[in-house]
Amino acid sequence: VTAVAVIAGGVGAARFLAGLVEVVDPSGITAIVNVADDLELHGLSISPDLDTITYTLAGAIDPERGWGLAGETWAAMDELGSLGGPSWFSLGDRDLATHLYRTGRLRSGATLTEVTAELTAARSLRLTVLPATDDEWRTRVTVSTAAGEHSSDTTHQHTEEISFQEYFVGRRHAVPVRNVRFAGDPTPAPGVLEALEAAEVIVIAPSNPIVSIEPVLAIPGIREAVAARRDQVVAVSPIVAGAALKGPADRMLAELGHEPTVMGVARLYASFAATLVVDDADDALAPAVEALGVRCVVCPTVMHGPSEAATLARAVLEAAAVDPGRRR
């Protein structure tokens, strides 16, 4: 296999890609990355998923936090806090350089695709990292809030629509989600549809189906391009034994009416992915997944480190190559 496209969110996708570059020549890999949880803060353009992938593949990610740079310092944030500024979204001093670079280039007319290519080249990455779109495209989350202060009707359901990062970081994804939508009028970034057409294998990375994978697919043209290659599409379930390894994907699936298991993932992906890779822990659900018309491959999917990520990447590529009936 020499041409692989990976539809990617943040941490889970980054870890998978770190394994994939060990088993496929990176020059044949294109990561198509969610940008719907990007934000503008302090005037800076921040792209968390692009940065998590770039930092991880550069070996520069902080391994404890899973985001930001290792060995980071926090002088700017500390000072901003003492000035009374908003410090709910932590930006390390060296991480700030990425946002300063990106923002300056965008303001001078560069596209996010161009800036991302420059930032990945600066960190000597050999794979292609593409934002899914160069256009503004933002996840909006409707969450439940406490009953209004002035309302005596405490049974009345109050909701509020907030940005993804307000939900995810600001409220530590601890509030119930009632709805998710994406705001904007985007087109796929240059190279995205071409990479999906040229790929021998398209991987749906183990990322949140609702807020990482769906906002990529929801860009007009991308879901159709992926579905047109359904037989070559292998998804990796981000849900293991009914729980997300990281983040609120399990709770979010349930809150939005999906089964928070590999079955829920299989139903969401069945129309465009012929194969679903699930963890050994979900072996018993494989027949039910296959009953949906989705080939189910069972193998270890939890990536504690690069070698497990490489093993998973190898299994995913093999899954794409196997006969429809076969599974481990």
Added chain:
Amino acid sequence: VTAVAVIAGGVGAARFLAGLVEVVDPSGITAIVNVADDLELHGLSISPDLDTITYTLAGAIDPERGWGLAGETWAAMDELGSLGGPSWFSLGDRDLATHLYRTGRLRSGATLTEVTAELTAARSLRLTVLPATDDEWRTRVTVSTAAGEHSSDTTHQHTEEISFQEYFVGRRHAVPVRNVRFAGDPTPAPGVLEALEAAEVIVIAPSNPIVSIEPVLAIPGIREAVAARRDQVVAVSPIVAGAALKGPADRMLAELGHEPTVMGVARLYASFAATLVVDDADDALAPAVEALGVRCVVCPTVMHGPSEAATLARAVLEAAAVDPGRRR
């Protein structure tokens, strides 16, 4: 004296104000600060003169450099340089917090006046620091450049118009200046005209007459408001013995056809300042200054530290109070 307005640039004005707050209750002092050398860089709104004054009065300025914060770190700049980003304009990690705060507030609709009040309050300053205008107002400098590469006519004069900071920092003010203009359509910020009207003394701080003082006066309404109070206006010459204590004021005066001495300063200021304070070193020029209809007060003006600044501030306030004929 309880109400003093100071028209201010950067370092020289900041040092003078640090002396003034020692001799007048700070709550009666309004600094009206040049913003025409502000810049947008990396998407951030940077106001060098406002920050130099704020940091100096907070006792937080780096005493060696004369700009930025003491004890600063440079992780973001170092990283930006390694990413290939523009690092010609140095921004320390803690200094960045000021720009992040300002930019975020401006983007959310606050005025520069409001943001400046918040930033000075956060640093516990008791004087009022006002930007001269809340509007975009930018110094543009036409400089001489080397003859074009493809021109055989080496005697032909090539010029280029650049921003103030490109001239001042980017080219280290080492290129000849052919013209200075201010771009924009500004009105005085709220409180500026009121402070000039209410002041018992208006001080023109020892700042660059061309690129610090003039861009404040050139905002429609301000020069007239100052001139209307001419008898109460005391200017401090930034030129001592034919040289600027800091920066390119002397060379710039000469390049633009002004005498680079206290006489050149007196001619520029005569229409709106009844009194000019010059250094002991320029004692011999006092009669010539007075011949222009400008009262000349001679005293030490070089501020090596806060006590000298306080002494100068006291002399300036006394100069405003003396009879027209008297000088030391």
